[in-house]
Structure formats: structure tokens, C-alpha cells
Amino acid sequence: MTSSPPPPRRTTGRASPGRPSTPSKASGVLGVNAPAAYGGAEAPAAVGREIAEILSGACCSTFFIQAQHHTPVRTLATGEEAARERWLRPLSDGTLLAxxxxxxxxxxxxxxxxxxxxxxxxxxxxxxxxxxxxxxxxxxxxxxxxxxxxxxxxxxxxxxxxxxxxxxxxxxxxxxxxxxxxxxxxxxxxxxxxxxxxxPHERWAREDLPKNTNTNPAVFGVARAALDLLDASGDAEAKDTAGVLRDRLDAVRRDAYALVDEVPPAERLDDRLVAKTRAYDVMRAATTAAIAAGGGRAFGLTHPAQRLAREGLFLVVQGQTPEVRTAHLAALRA
CATH class of the missing domain: 2.40.110.10 (Butyryl-CoA Dehydrogenase, subunit A, domain 2)
Known part of the structure; x- marks a missing residue:
């Protein structure tokens, strides 16, 4: 039994009923970090992170689907030639979604x-x-x-x-x-x-470990969206709360991204985990504040505050490794 190739398809960017939107080919989102030689934008990592924050704040399902697409792109870019030449271009230009x-x-x-x-x-x-x-x-x-x-x-x-x-x-x-x-x-x-x-699995595990110690940009995106709800509420206390939490969010965001951009991937793993758990704390505070400010209405399934709170809980366990779980639980006990 041999696997069959996928039929060619172009993403439209328009959602069918019950489906999240998929980024269109024209947007360039699916190829943001893909090699230019294969039709990608080859943009800096910071651009990809900002896109992730925007998408996760708007719809975490859409963020999650497109986020996974970038791993096959990166893998194929440095992988075996036959697979690379067959699939990297349609993945980079958005013709195919992975x-x-x-x-x-x-x-x-x-x-x-x-x-x-x-x-x-x-x-x-x-x-x-x-x-x-x-x-x-x-x-x-x-x-x-x-x-x-x-x-x-x-x-x-x-x-x-x-x-x-x-x-x-x-x-x-x-x-x-x-x-x-x-x-x-x-x-x-x-x-x-x-x-x-x-x-070898040992090599893969060594290279994989640092990835999940870094803070997921979606955590900042969901937190930012929750703070925007507080700002738009028209309530003075809610806006004051948003201001305090936004300062905390900006601080941990700077620390987390500095560790990604300025420190070799396998170094300062403990510091990365500290930043990650701090980011969870701010996200949890922001989404809780959005629900508190919204009152009973915030519990309605059409209200964005409850959705952001549930999406925040998902991000706590998404990509969770034993190291991340241990660090997070330890931080909650502190």
C-alpha cells in the first residue's frame, strides 16, 4: 500500500460553513519564511511572529492551521532533493497547504x-x-x-x-x-x-527541545486581543487594567523574543521557560479581565472574551513537553 500524492488545490482565503479561513496564496502568508528561490518571501523571523500574533488574535484556528504549514516548508528546504523539488514550490507559493x-x-x-x-x-x-x-x-x-x-x-x-x-x-x-x-x-x-x-532520534530530540521552550507568538496575540476588548469596553477601570497588563505583556514579549533572536537555540533554556510561563500568566490575566469586564454577556458563545479565554487554555497545552509542563507547574506553585 503506497501513499498517493495530493490533488493540486489553491487556497481561497474564504471560509466554507464550519471552516476557518485559510490564508490566500496572494497574501504570501503561507510562504512568509520560505526560500525566495522557491516562490517564498524569505522574510525575517520577526515578520512571521507578527503575522502569527495577528492571526491568533483574530482566529486561533486559522493561526494554528497555517502555523503547522511552515514546518514542512522548513523541513523540505533542507531535506532530500527529490521531495524538495516536488513539493517545496507549491507549498511556498501557497498552491498547497500542509x-x-x-x-x-x-x-x-x-x-x-x-x-x-x-x-x-x-x-x-x-x-x-x-x-x-x-x-x-x-x-x-x-x-x-x-x-x-x-x-x-x-x-x-x-x-x-x-x-x-x-x-x-x-x-x-x-x-x-x-x-x-x-x-x-x-x-x-x-x-x-x-x-x-x-x-537519529537523539539528534532530532536535541534540535526539537529548544523549540518548545520558546514562547509561542500566539500567546501574545490572544493576550493582545483580550486587552483590545478591555480598551473598547468603554469602562474606565477596564481600560486602566488593560494599560497595566499591556506594559507587562510588552516586557515579557521583549524578553522572550530577545532570547530567540540573540541567544543560540540550545542555550539559556531555563530563561526561555521563565519567559514562557510569564507570558502564560499575562495571557491568563488578560483573558480573565476581558471576561470580568464583560460580565454575564462574556459567557455567551457569540462573545469574543470567552473564545479568547478558551483559546488561551489551548495554547497552554499546545506543543507541551515534559520540560514545559514541569516549569509551568513549578511557576504556579511559586
């Missing part, structure tokens, strides 16, 4: 998804507990672990095919528009020419 399925690799030495060498490619078996963008994405980057300690990343179509089926939509407290499902892999074969990267 997702990811590899957070389960962090469960090592467990192998929730096992990759096994077969003639002409790699067979994937197991279960992906969390996959975002089903029905929206054209393809996705799938990661699996081998018995001898290697990780294999391959590109496959984001649709049911021999060896790949999806569960029903997961019942989530937030981001229901993200089309998140589980994936069941039972003999999905990714051909060699669709393999983007193979490397």
Missing part, C-alpha cells in the same frame, strides 16, 4: 508510530493522536520512529488512502474549527522519493 503529524515522536522510547523499511520506501504503522487540518490540508509531514533509534519524515496526501484512515473530529474545548482528528496508520507506505529527512 499539516504535520510527528509530536508523538516525543514519547520516545515508545513508538506510537513505527517506521519500517520495505522495498522502495517506508511503512508506517500506529496511531497519530492529534492531527489538525483534516479536510483542509492537501498533504502532511508524517514522522515515525524505527526500532534502531532513527526517525523518518515522509510527505503523503492528507486524505484517506490505503493504510491511512481518520477518526471523527475530536471533541475539543476550543479550536473546533481546526478540523482536528486522530489518524490510524495500518501499512501506509511512503515511497523513498517522498522521504524528506532521516536522522
Amino acid at each position: 499539516g504535520i503529524a510527528f509530536s508523538h515522536l516525543r514519547a520516545h522510547p515508545k513508538l506510537p508510530v513505527r517506521a519500517t523499511r520495505v522495498a522502495g520506501g517506508w511503512r508506517f504503522d500506529g496511531r497519530v493522536p492529534w492531527y489538525t487540518g483534516w479536510g483542509l490540508n492537501d498533504l502532511f509531514l508524517l514522522g515515525g520512529g524505527t526500532e534502531d533509534g532513527e526517525v523518518v519524515f515522509g510527505v503523503t496526501g492528507a486524505h484517506e488512502q490505503p493504510g491511512l484512515t481518520a477518526t471523527g473530529p475530536l471533541q475539543l474545548a476550543a479550536l473546533t474549527g481546526s478540523h482536528t482528528v486522530g489518524l490510524v496508520l495500518d501499512g501506509l507506505v511512503v515511497p523513498d522519493e517522498a522521504v524528506a529527512v532521516r536522522l
